[in-house]
Amino acid sequence: MSSADPIAADPMATDSTASLHGWGRTAPSTARVVVPRSADDVAAAIAAAGPRGIIARGLGRSYGDPSQNAGGTVLDMTGLGVVHSIDADSGRVVVDAGVSLDTLMRRALPFGLWLPVLAGTRQVTVGGAIGADIHGKAHHLVGSFGNHVESIRLVVGDGSVRELTPDGEDSELFWATVGGMGLTGVIVAATLRLHHVETAYFTVDTEQIDNLDDLMARQMIDDESYAESVSWFDAVTTGAHFGRGLLMRGNHATAAELPPKLRRDPLKFDAPQLLTVPDVFPPGLLNRFTAKLFSELWYRKSPTRSGAIQNITQFLHPLDILGEWNRGYGPRGFLQYQFVVPIERDDVIRTVLERMSAAGKVSALNVLKRFGAANRAPLSFPKPGWTMCVDIPVGPGLGALCDELDALVLDAGGRHYLAKESRTSPEAIRRGYPRLDEWRKVRDAADPGGIFTSDMSRRLELTHS
Numbered sequence: 001m002s003s004a005d006p007i008a009a010d011p012m013a014t015d016s017t018a019s020l021h022g023w024g025r026t027a028p029s030t031a032r033v034v035v036p037r038s039a040d041d042v043a044a045a046i047a048a049a050g051p052r053g054i055i056a057r058g059l060g061r062s063y064g065d066p067s068q069n070a071g072g073t074v075l076d077m078t079g080l081g082v083v084h085s086i087d088a089d090s091g092r093v094v095v096d097a098g099v100s101l102d103t104l105m106r107r108a109l110p111f112g113l114w115l116p117v118l119a120g121t122r123q124v125t126v127g128g129a130i131g132a133d134i135h136g137k138a139h140h141l142v143g144s145f146g147n148h149v150e151s152i153r154l155v156v157g158d159g160s161v162r163e164l165t166p167d168g169e170d171s172e173l174f175w176a177t178v179g180g181m182g183l184t185g186v187i188v189a190a191t192l193r194l195h196h197v198e199t200a201y202f203t204v205d206t207e208q209i210d211n212l213d214d215l216m217a218r219q220m221i222d223d224e225s226y227a228e229s230v231s232w233f234d235a236v237t238t239g240a241h242f243g244r245g246l247l248m249r250g251n252h253a254t255a256a257e258l259p260p261k262l263r264r265d266p267l268k269f270d271a272p273q274l275l276t277v278p279d280v281f282p283p284g285l286l287n288r289f290t291a292k293l294f295s296e297l298w299y300r301k302s303p304t305r306s307g308a309i310q311n312i313t314q315f316l317h318p319l320d321i322l323g324e325w326n327r328g329y330g331p332r333g334f335l336q337y338q339f340v341v342p343i344e345r346d347d348v349i350r351t352v353l354e355r356m357s358a359a360g361k362v363s364a365l366n367v368l369k370r371f372g373a374a375n376r377a378p379l380s381f382p383k384p385g386w387t388m389c390v391d392i393p394v395g396p397g398l399g400a401l402c403d404e405l406d407a408l409v410l411d412a413g414g415r416h417y418l419a420k421e422s423r424t425s426p427e428a429i430r431r432g433y434p435r436l437d438e439w440r441k442v443r444d445a446a447d448p449g450g451i452f453t454s455d456m457s458r459r460l461e462l463t464h465s
């Protein structure tokens, strides 16, 4: 198979060549793509990999290049897609690594089970969720994906399968794999612990807040009383309403809270997708004018309101209404800039926005959230503090601006998210992740031959030293 625009490789193919890119649609590269159907297939592909090595790929929803491997092998893990068991009482599920969170939700909801950590899209595999240790709107209470993994089956560099648990003999390798961006081995299956819910709906409080300081102050007050909390903010409007936004917080609705119509099927997977964006947009479609228009509409669409009942798409995944919405940025693609800074350095959020504005860069999709505690994984991104992400179309001057923003973030003790970044430097990762050497030691032991490599690992010098 050869394709100009594959996000996941063709699931029918078992061995082919493809040009692959991430969700940001920048820096594509060509690799041999193998679709394993078992741990044995994975071991065989590792044994057959050439000098450019091998890397696992889920649904390609990372923004940059972590699941690409120019001139080497990429394992399309969606061929390992079985949900093996669901235990309704304990909430324990055993799944292949290529199962998407969308599929798992559809299968688990009828049992009253809910994935405690969901990213901004459900089109993410279990392997990709562990590999990036994804976080969601519930991070302030439940932490990131790795906190809910009970065991991992990992194929390591010599092709053997390791069973890893968070507190067992191999716990160091477990935590190096969580957030390890596929560089410790290939996850073939995992056991996860889901939460019990009565319904698939949320009771949502939305607050329209007309400036950045108040938006952040509100999130400091009573976030803990909401299971999920996030804010969208306007990065275009200047003056007194600079950084105005919508604070959206919700709890799982009980059956009694639903209107009679929804009460008939409270666990229905209610997540409509309306249309898929065609690949026809020119570069430059998102400019100051369109971003201002979008920001105005988005802000006005949700007036302050308490206790609204919302479905999965409305509350958690509004972007999933549009399939392949990244095409709207045109062929040059876009960059998502996401970082976290300690809670007391909230000034960095404002400064980043001001610098973007001064550089004439616009972003319409902007998210701000307060993280809770970090977990034990050395490369896990979330830590207590503010995380912010903005989507900026690729264009002149973007590199220089981002270098300037990097310095602000790192000087404040912050860091960047490996699943979202596509252009930062090895030095920025070393500074942002002070436990990098600890991770390297565990990774080197699991993969002494340095077989697991990706475009990202070469770019960020995460390969063997």
Ligand SMILES: Cc1cc2nc3c(=O)[nH]c(=O)nc-3n(C[C@H](O)[C@H](O)[C@H](O)COP(=O)(O)OP(=O)(O)OC[C@H]3O[C@@H](n4cnc5c(N)ncnc54)[C@H](O)[C@@H]3O)c2cc1C
Pocket: 023, 055, 056, 057, 058, 059, 060, 061, 062, 063, 066, 067, 077, 097, 098, 118, 119, 120, 121, 123, 124, 125, 126, 127, 128, 129, 130, 131, 132, 133, 134, 135, 136, 180, 181, 182, 183, 185, 186, 187, 188, 319, 419, 420, 454
């Ligand atoms: C619209 C959108 C919204 C998003 N929102 C969020 C968000 O709110 N929070 C968040 O945390 N992330 C978010 N993301 C990022 C996304 O959740 C992560 O990039 C995730 O890792 C993508 O999973 P994937 O299956 O597509 O994996 P890929 O992107 O293909 O791979 C991600 C990494 O995991 C590794 N990997 C994949 N499968 C395996 C495996 N079986 N074994 C070992 N390693 C493996 C890859 O090598 C790679 O390093 C968002 C992405 C999009 C497109």
